[in-house]
Amino acid sequence: MGRQQLLGAEVSYYTGKVRAYLRYKRIDFEETVASREVYQQIILPRTGIAMIPVLISDDDIAVQDSTDIIDFLEARYPQPPVYPEGPVQRLVALLLEIYGDEWLVIPAMHYRWSFTENRAFAIEEFGRLSVPDAEPEAHREIGEKVARPFAGALPPLGVSGHTAPGIERSYLAFLKDFEKHLEEHPFLLGTRPSIGDFGLYGPLYAHLYRDPYSGRLMKKEAPSVATWVERMRDPGPDQGDFLAEDHLAETLQPILQRMFEEQGPVLADTMQRLAEWAREEHERLPRAIGMHDFSIGGERGQRAVFPYSIWMWQRAYDHYHTLSGKARERADALLKAVGGYELINQPIPQRVKRENNRLMLA
Ligand SMILES: N[C@@H](CCC(=O)N[C@@H](CS)C(=O)NCC(=O)O)C(=O)O
Structure with missing residues (x-):
């Protein structure tokens, strides 16, 4: 090929x-x-x-x-698969992909756009990539323009002066937990990465490692997370394996617990809001359907309701609902321990699908 x-x-x-x-x-x-x-x-x-x-x-x-x-x-290119065969490992990988894609975007965007040093760095980069041949002075001006919609995404994500301390608390606590896990394991599920690692790498690379202020913070607070970022960026020749017998490191539990505590209610409410929205006549599904309350790191705020998250959630939900027997019991024990059992057993009242790069009601 x-x-x-x-x-x-x-x-x-x-x-x-x-x-x-x-x-x-x-x-x-x-x-x-x-x-x-x-x-x-x-x-x-x-x-x-x-x-x-x-x-x-x-x-x-x-x-x-x-x-x-x-x-x-x-x-x-099925080999080596990034979706583990082990049913519990696969569930955790799918859950942490959602956490990386749809929740850690909050600290990623907060750190990039609320801190002057990061913001200036990002604006310069946006300008340079938008018009590579322009003079350096033009980069800032064009960067400001191109960056506006991205920086403008802070309120819909729930980033405000009020929630900022909570966002930082939540992110630093996540870093600490992930650090502890990585001191024992090179990746989430063993010695090779899964879809969960790729999901977490999204926020943890471009914004939280590469932007200068957040990069220093990560290296100081969680040096093993920074090394994991480097390992993900430049994978060595050894492809490793997932832990045997579908085993899951206990050090992942606090991470999953925080996910269900903070992102869980948002996913649950998004499902309800989407079902209500679908009862009325609409031409097409917009990116956000109104606002809702949320909590992060102990602070409460408001953010937009993003139906796309339900498309991601369906992946983990559907996998879980194929499980039976011993696999289901093991998944349930884990989900009960981390506070996700109720959510994953809550039927999705209105499903979504993607067609031609657009999200729509299923
Ligand atoms: N869920 C999408 C999200 C893609 C996305 O948000 N990309 C950003 C850049 S990292 C973008 O192009 N944003 C433009 C916009 O939000 O309008 C994916 O996984 O590809």
Whole structure:
């Protein structure tokens, strides 16, 4: 097979996730910077939306969405699989992908856009990637313009002066827990990465490692997390294995517990809100359907309701509901211990699907 083309950027969250996956799988690919020109000439015409990352496969199929890209490639390059065979390990991998994709985006965006040093760094980068040939002075100006919608995503994500201390508390507690886990295990589930590691790498690379202020913070507070980022970025030749017999390290429990405590209520409420929304007539499903309350690190705030999260949740939910017998018992014991049992046993009243890169009611 020939080469895959990845359209994205170093500063981009979800591009990092796919890039790490491609490198781990040793898939031959070329990365093209998503400049303004690339958006106009390739991304928009091929996908209909202004989002990265985009994969243009070696047989010219365009795929957007980091999860869809990974699943598309996983079908073509099954070895070594990033979805563990072990049912409990697979469940945990899917859960932590959701946590990385849909929850750690809160600290990632907060640190990038609320701290002057990171913000200036990101703006310069946005400018440089948007118009690579422009003069350096033009980068800041163009960067400011291009960055505006990203920085503007803070209120919908629930980042405010009020929630900021909670976001930082929650992130630092996560770092501490992940640090403890990584002191014993190179990856979440053993000596090789799973879809859960790729999900966490999204926020933990571009924003929380690579942005200068957050990078120093990570190296100081959680040096093993920084080393894990480097291991994910440049995977060595040894491909390792998942822990035998579907074993799960106990050090993952506090991480899952925090996920269910903070993100769990948001997922539950998003499901209800989506079902209510679906009872009325609408032309199409927007990215956000109103606002709801949430708590993070002990602070309460308001954030937008994102139906996309339910598409991610369906993956973990559907996997769990295929389990029976001993596997189900083991999954249930874990879920009860980390506070996720009720949520995963709550039927999804309105499902969603993705078609032509758009989310819609199923
Ligand atoms: N769930 C999508 C999210 C993609 C995404 O949000 N990409 C960002 C860059 S990292 C983007 O292009 N945002 C533009 C926008 O939100 O309009 C994925 O996994 O690919």
